[in-house]
Amino acid sequence: MNIHDISRAPTDRSPEIQFDPDACSLSISGASFPEDGAAFYGPVLSTLDEILKALDQRCVTVRIALNYFxxxxxxxxxxxxxxxxxxxxxxxxxxxxxxxxxDDDTMKEFGEEFAEDVRFVRFNVIPTAVTS
Amino acid sequence: MMADTYHAFRNMLDEQGIIFSYCGYMSEKLVVGLGEAIKQKMELDAADTNTTKRVFSIFIEQVQNIIRYSADRATGAEENRGQLSNGVITIGRDQQGRFFVAGANMVQATEVPKLRQRLDHINSLDHDSLKAYYKERLRNAPDADSKGASIGLIEIARRAAGPIQYDVKPVSNDMAFFCLKAFV
Known part of the structure; x- marks a missing residue:
């Protein structure tokens, strides 16, 4: 399986996904309300799961910058x-x-809630300048 | 005559405070365009960013619920260009200026008790219990679009101020008209 398959160009309703296998960095940004959530995320997550399971003592960086999902x-x-x-x-x-x-209370709250759900990941919730 | 009819229709919506309405067949393609128009209008009206986002979020969940679960749907549509389901979606403001999103669609009469139970349960939860229930559903629902997973309804409840209002009217032996309204 080609690991580059994880990357996706952004659309009106689905986020841009960028994955750099060498740096082990993943970025998900934009808006996310795809027509079929399972069809959009299913292949991305199952490929990513394989990649993550093969890692050994690596540093993985994930950037999430969503304005709505x-x-x-x-x-x-x-x-x-x-x-x-x-x-x-x-x-x-x-x-x-x-x-x-x-100024986005919902996205801040979501970040804080997901942070509570992980025990081993270092999860930072970071405010950015207001763009809209 | 024609203008009278449509003017009366328009006035009826105005009386309800409805500023946006769509009635008829809905597809996923429609969701993006309608959502964009709503955001644009609310931004022009200088609505607070968080209010706009909450209205948008409830709108998306309601329309996607109608598309997925309306019992009145165009048969044969799924194979070629996606689901096409009949329903009503409206956005309005009440006399206190509060925004609301209200939607309606046909459901199988047999689904009504489950829907009532789900909504009554969601409405019985306080802020923290609702958050815990949401997380539990996120962790345990079998997949993203699982039928019956009430994540969309919980999402609506979490973005809404106050309980989700709903009403059901039986229209035949096996069909009912189901309405749902959430204030922001």
Missing amino acids: NSSSAKALMNLFLMLDDAAQAGNQVIVNWFHAA
Whole structure:
């Protein structure tokens, strides 16, 4: 399987996903309310799961900069963070940087809640300048 | 005559405080365009960013619920260009200026008790219990779009101020008209 398959160009309703296998860095940004959440995230997460399981003592950096996501995307994000937490428990150093517009209470709250759900990942919730 | 009819229709919506309405077949393609128009209008009206986002979020969950669960749907649509389901979605403001999102669609009469139970349960939860329930559903629902997973309804409850209002009207032996309204 080609690991580059994880990257996705952004659309009106689905986020840009960038994955750099050498640096072990993942970025998900934009808006996320795909027509079919399972169809969009399913292949990304299953490929990522294989990649994460093969890592040994690596440093993984994840950037999340979403301005909106719907409930089926929230389900996918939860799965992603649980997967990352397993990778961190297995001995990798995993950092998640969750960016939210400083005036966006919902995205801030989501970040804080996901941070509570991981035990081994270093999860940072970071406000950014307001753009809209 | 024609203008009378549509003017009366328009006035009826105005009386309810409805500023946006769509009634008919909905597809996922429609979601993006309608959502964009709503955000644009609210931004022009200088609504607070968080209010705009909450309205948008409830709108998306309601429309996607209608598309997925409406019992009145165009048959044969799924194979080629995605689901096409009949329903009503409206956005309005009440006399206190509070925004609301209200939607309606046909459901199988047999689904009604489950829906009521789910909504009554969600409405019985306080802020922290709702958050815990949401997380539990996120962790345990089998997949992102699992039918019956009430994540979309919990999401609506979490973005709403006060309980989700709903009403059901039986329209035949096996069908009911289901309405749901959430204030922001």
